[in-house]
Amino acid sequence: MNILKPIVGVTMGDPVGVGPEIILKALAKREVFEYAKPIVIGNPNVFNIVRDRCDIDVDIVEVSENRIKDLEYRVGKVYIIPIRQPELRNITFGVMSIEAAEAAYNSIVKSIELALSGAIDAVATAPINKVEMRMRYPDFIGHTELFQNMTRSPFVITMFELENMRVFLMTRHVALREVFRYITREAILEAIVNAHRFLEALGINNPTIAVAALNPHASDGGLFGDEEDRIIRPAIEEANRMGIRAIGPIAADAIFWFGRQGRYDAILSLYHDQVHIALKTLDLPGTVGVTLGLPFIRTSPEHGTAYSRAGKCTAIERGMVNSIIIAAKYAYTWKRNWPKIKTYFETK
Incomplete structure (x- = not known):
């Protein structure tokens, strides 16, 4: 034993x-x-x-x-x-x-x-x-x-884990039309900092956190919205100035594939279905929620x-x-x- x-x-x-x-x-x-x-x-x-x-x-x-x-x-x-x-x-x-x-x-x-x-x-x-x-x-x-x-x-949050992917959520059970109210520069920065602290408490030192984009193709240089340049990227840059290894925004249709390859220690997803469709398509029975x-x-x-x-x-x-x-x-x-x-x- x-x-x-x-x-x-x-x-x-x-x-x-x-x-x-x-x-x-x-x-x-x-x-x-x-x-x-x-x-x-x-x-x-x-x-x-x-x-x-x-x-x-x-x-x-x-x-x-x-x-x-x-x-x-x-x-x-x-x-x-x-x-x-x-x-x-x-x-x-x-x-x-x-x-x-x-x-x-x-x-x-x-x-x-x-x-x-x-x-x-x-x-x-x-x-x-x-x-x-x-x-x-x-x-x-x-x-x-x-x-x-x-x-x-x-303070308690849920991290989702499947295979070698760990995912944090910005918003959970809110209507999709309400998501935009919660996605602010300050809220994204706070979510990155919290994820960083939780990951280090799990024993993952100096973790790399990838932040998902909101718009298709991460807005393609402003063709499909401006939230990436106006809100998400400034939050990531501020996190970098604090010594946190945050990267992105990365297009949501690619970030989970890269995450599955082990490129990041965790992903910060912006809304409920963005992450749950990906994880549950990969393995609905095997996905685990971790209360931190x-x-x-x-x-x-x-x-x-x-x-x-x-x-x-x-x-x-x-x-x-x-x-x-x-x-x-x-x-x-x-x-x-x-x-x-x-x-x-x-x-x-």
Whole structure:
């Protein structure tokens, strides 16, 4: 047993979605255990149902949280810290319920408590359904907000990772016509600086950050808009004067190809679909979201609960495998650098 491997807590996700299935399939993969010591947090009844239904070759063992650091982690052995409320002795896959929401919520809360106590080093969360969660918790917004609130973290963002690409977003869930209001010189500079600080906290020294253009062909010298020359390039130049290696603007139809070749350490994308179309076309099941700004790393597959596949034993586990491995990859370095990040955003 390699004591240097981080312990990654894996939350159950929505018990009537594909979460339990992709977790069990992931923990049957040797590559996961080459990087991490994964421990599941959830309802054992659900995992036993899914294992038997899908004939997944793993042993499920319930353990108490005070044994986490002493376990012998190995492929095919699924250790579960049991969350028994509610019991969920019978579930209907693909059908939302208050009980399923409560089970998912309790799993998340326990994972945060374990991470804050130091019992685990990082968290990988299986997908949940926000509509279902609001059936039980009307004020629920999402995973990220719950993690941020419970850890009292001052500033949290999501970085997307696939293969050797890391991507940050300027704007997320806003209408496309509203995007232009948020793309200012000051906002782009701030996003570049934040990405730089987060990347260094992940152990990537002096990272190169490529900034995507807004207009086709990066406006082709002003033929298709002037935002590149008027807003984006000045922000990049100011970042350079601050000692940050930012480059661009680079045409959005090429930047992800270059990123996949390893030309940059990260990409700053300007709006939601600019990045998500690229990443999810490349590998929808395998793309991972990394929550940065917490005292610990939290990752999650970028796909949802996939109710149409739930209980059919056809779910693809690649995103869960990647989530556990990426959480483990960054866990120790992030925890070591977290105090500096926290101080920076508290005093900003």
